[in-house]
Amino acid sequence: MKRLPFAVGLLLLALPARADSYEEHDYILNCSGCHRMDGRGSRTVPSLLDMEELRGKPGAREYWVQVPGAAQAPLADARLAALLNWLVKRFTGQSPNPAYTDEEVRRLRRTPARDPLAERAKIRDAKVR
Amino acid sequence: MSRLDRWFEGMSRQSARRLSRRSWLSRFGGVLVGGAALPLLPVARAAEKNKLGEDGVKGREGDPRRCEYWRHCAIDGFLCSCCGGSHTACPPGTEMSPVTWIGTCRNPADGIDYIISYNDCCGKTFCGRCMCNRNEGERPLYHWYRNNDINWCGGAKTQTYSCSTAVLVKAAKEPQPEK
Numbered sequence: 001m002k003r004l005p006f007a008v009g010l011l012l013l014a015l016p017a018r019a020d021s022y023e024e025h026d027y028i029l030n031c032s033g034c035h036r037m038d039g040r041g042s043r044t045v046p047s048l049l050d051m052e053e054l055r056g057k058p059g060a061r062e063y064w065v066q067v068p069g070a071a072q073a074p075l076a077d078a079r080l081a082a083l084l085n086w087l088v089k090r091f092t093g094q095s096p097n098p099a100y101t102d103e104e105v106r107r108l109r110r111t112p113a114r115d116p117l118a119e120r121a122k123i124r125d126a127k128v129r
Numbered sequence: 130m131s132r133l134d135r136w137f138e139g140m141s142r143q144s145a146r147r148l149s150r151r152s153w154l155s156r157f158g159g160v161l162v163g164g165a166a167l168p169l170l171p172v173a174r175a176a177e178k179n180k181l182g183e184d185g186v187k188g189r190e191g192d193p194r195r196c197e198y199w200r201h202c203a204i205d206g207f208l209c210s211c212c213g214g215s216h217t218a219c220p221p222g223t224e225m226s227p228v229t230w231i232g233t234c235r236n237p238a239d240g241i242d243y244i245i246s247y248n249d250c251c252g253k254t255f256c257g258r259c260m261c262n263r264n265e266g267e268r269p270l271y272h273w274y275r276n277n278d279i280n281w282c283g284g285a286k287t288q289t290y291s292c293s294t295a296v297l298v299k300a301a302k303e304p305q306p307e308k
Contacts, residue, residue, distance in 0.1 A: 025302040028244055033231040033274060034284075042227045042284035074272075074306045 022079060023086035030073045031087075039091055046117075048091045055092045059123045062108055064088065065100070066119075071112035077102040080109070183216075184297075185238040196261035198295070200245050202234035203266050205277040206293035209250055211259030216295050219250035223291045226251050228284035230277055231298070232266050233305045244298040249290055251282035256292040266307040275307060 028037070031048075035041050039048035054060035064084060065071060073080060081100040089095040113119050167173055182191020189197040193216035194208065200216065201208070213220035229248045236243055268275040282288045 022302055025244075028298055029231055029233070029301070029305060030274065033246070034228045036227055044283050045228060069274075074275075 021082075021086075023083050026073075026075060026079060026083045027087065030075065030083075031069065034069075048087070051088070051091045052093070053124055054120070055094060057123050057126065059119075059126070061096060063113065063116075063119060063123055065105055065108040066111060066113040067116050068112050071109040077106040077109070081105040184236060186236065187238070190237055193295075194259065196259070196263065199236055200234050200243075200295035200297065201261055202263055203232045203245070203277065204247055204293055204295060205262045205264055205267070206247075206249065206260070206290070207256040208259040208261055209256075209292040209294045212250075212256035212292040214250060214292065214294070217297075219294065220253070220256070220292065223250040223252045224285050224287070225249075225294070226282050226285040229281055230275060230279070232275065233301045233308070234265075235304070242301040242304045244301045246296045246298050247277065247281075248294050248296055249281045249285075250292050250294065251285040251289055252287045253289065253291045255290055266305050268307055275305070 034045045041047040178188040194210045233242045
């Protein structure tokens, strides 16, 4: 019974964090139409589950901001940074380290990927030293 | 028991003496025709406004078979609810496209914005009934993720567009940025 106030306190701490997070809302409204709710994509749309192939590879972190869907999303830099932190964790199992900041996102999205699939293949096949 | 029997007997004998069969027919006919004509009166049409429909919304905005239905705020196409399906299900013989465009609509009953997914139904020739083109919050082709002139059947097995649904995903945290 002594632990009860502690548990209630933890719950109260967790509540505002959940209520303030826009990540899932932004994902549904801006990504899920094509990549679908579970990220699997379709015949014409790449699967977000394949992000795992690029995990930890040089250039992947920048690439994920510069793909047209992310760079051109109608979201402010801070919201896009939060969405990407959430999305990378969800689909690669690992949070980006360090986490994306709005400054980094603002800089990277200015130069969106011109040929996303070719750039992706380059990052995937690059020899790791 | 016998008192009830006697009362009914008395009533039916009395009415048999007083009323001809033709009089009953004429009155019954009057009720039939009058009842059918009642909805034509302005009173009945005013009452329709207060009829509770889908999602607790009153009147036409609560009727999924009308363009005015609140979830149709950004739709462009034939309503599946007029085409043998419903506002959430495809007509038989068609397939729901996995890719879709997504926006928000405000439910007038509770004032909350909801995320709506406008999945197209594909595989049969276009339905042609209940065309609805509201486009609130829709954007030109260069904002393809919020454009409804694209054939969203692109992700389905066949690309023939038949009709559109309006599936409610969940409550939104804010209206879509285009509104």
